[in-house]
Amino acid sequence: MGQGSWSSWKEKRNENDGMQLKKTIGYFNGVSFIIGSIVGAGIFVSPTGVLQYSLLNVGVALCIWTASGVISLMGSLCYAELGTALPFSGGEYSHIKRALGSPPAFIFIWTAMFTKPASNAARALLFAEYATQPFYGACPVPELLKKCLALAVLWCLGILNGRSVKMAACVQTVFTLLKMVALSVIAIGGIVLLVRGRKENLARFENAFSSEVPDVSQIAEAFFQGLYAYGGWWSLNYMAEEIKNPSRNIPLTVMTALPAVTVFYLMVNISYLTVLTPKEIVSSVAVAVTWADRVIPAVAWIIPLSVAVSIFGALNSSMFTLGRLSYAGSQSGHLPVLISMLNVHCCTPAPAMIFSTIIASIFIIPSDLIALTNYFGFSVWLMIGLTCASLIVLRYREPNLHRPYKVFLPVAFVMVAISLFLVLAPIIWSPKVQYIYAFIFMLGGLLIYLPFVHFKLYFGFVGKITCYLQLLLEVSPVDVSADCKYD
Secondary structure, three states: OOHHHHHHHHHHHHHOOOOOOOOOEOHHHHHHHHHHHHOOOHHHHOOOHHHHHOOOOHHHHHHHHHHHHHHHHHHHHHHHHHHHHOOOOOOHHHHHHHHHOHHHHHHHHHHHHHHHHHHHHHHHHHHHHHHHHHHOOOOOOOHHHHHHHHHHHHHHHHHHHHHOHHHHHHHHHHHHHHHHHHHHHHHHHHHHHHHHOOHHHHHHHHOOOOOOOOOHHHHHHHHHHHHHHOOOOOHHHHHHHHEOOHHHHHHHHHHHHHHHHHHHHHHHHHHHHHHOOHHHHHHOOOHHHHHHHHHOHHHOOHHHHHHHHHHHHHHHHHHHHHHHHHHHHHHOOOOOHHHHOEEOOOOOOHHHHHHHHHHHHHHHOOOOHHHHHHHHHHHHHHHHHHHHHHHHHHHHHOOOOOOOOOOOHHHHHHHHHHHHHHHHHHHHHOOOHHHHHHHHHHHHHHHHHHHHHHOOOOOHHHHHHHHHHHHHHOEEOOOOOOOOOOO
8 A cells, every 4th residue: 555545545534533324314215124124025926824824714814914013013113112212223233232231242143144144145046036037938047147146136235235325225215116016016906806806706705714723833833924024124223323313213114114014915915815715825836926917917027027126125125234233243342343444435334234245145155055044033033032121121220211212111021922932932843953053053152252252352463454454445433432332
């Protein structure tokens, strides 16, 4: 690095002393991020799990879709209190660290750095599948092509999110609108057909509860499927530090997005049931495609395109939030310090985005690794339970903490109970050795935590590498206020 470049960089660094993440995300952007995180390929491709475990009982299935939406809203309201009281990046990680301490927070980020990039890799591969399939017809898409396209999409979105928060938010808004238009086509189409209704179509709803009623374990399995379809409602807290007027916008955004998704999910499922029988839905590989072939055959191609658009939007949102998690973990000393730095030109967590994109790319190359993350499904609800428990702990330990919004406290206790059930149920009902491996992996994070975080083991060459990369990437440490936000 030449002397001129060094001087120039120092000037930029001095100009940016006190730099922080900018508050650029408004109410509409927040709604777009939540909806974009929740609505992926599932509602288009295979909303069969709830119906299957409901034993094709239409009434029970629709009740479970509604109840899953209500549970997700309850969780979102708990998160809204934490997000308004502690509006920092990192979502659950930041709240768990504040309430429960550093070791549980480290286990969370250790697990998340494995599962969330793998989930992004899976989304990128699924996008590549839907984007290339029309060019191959009935033939399978070559694996190499899918992986190359998936890597390209990951890095395009990684660079976009690393360069401009406003541009990433704009992309998210556009793709959320597009996917909601597609859902509206299905929902309105079903309503029109229902109003005109044939006798056999109406009979499915008139006798909605006439089929066999599932037992308790089957209802629980149906809830697993329904709650999985609502996954992503927690995404807003990862960007709380960048939300304009978080005291107002976080609760308002949550109370807009979750009911909207619930209504759309119900309308889309009613539309499917208007056109297809429950048996046809359960046996269909892609329900929305089958629906389109029946209702709008001339433009049925719009549904596969909508699936690709929906996956792209969900991937963009997931990458955005994962970058903020890495950024928050680095600020707390749980990840290398470089990851907490911001680009001096655009004040974005560019190193965090590069870090999370590299990990996701590694999962794409030997894509079989993605299957391993299926056994970490319980960890999502474990962390949700710990986060809601953090809310309860902070209510009693820090009663004077300024809380612009407060959820009815029993809601947090209910969420802890639901989370505990969803963590233990799959392990008890279908015990597999892989769950033990997942637990061992999670607790194995302490082997990293003790020497490098607790005892602060440090190697001199790491500082030299950090300095070089800091100059190369033109990034600067964030100005952390005296009242350290994560302590």
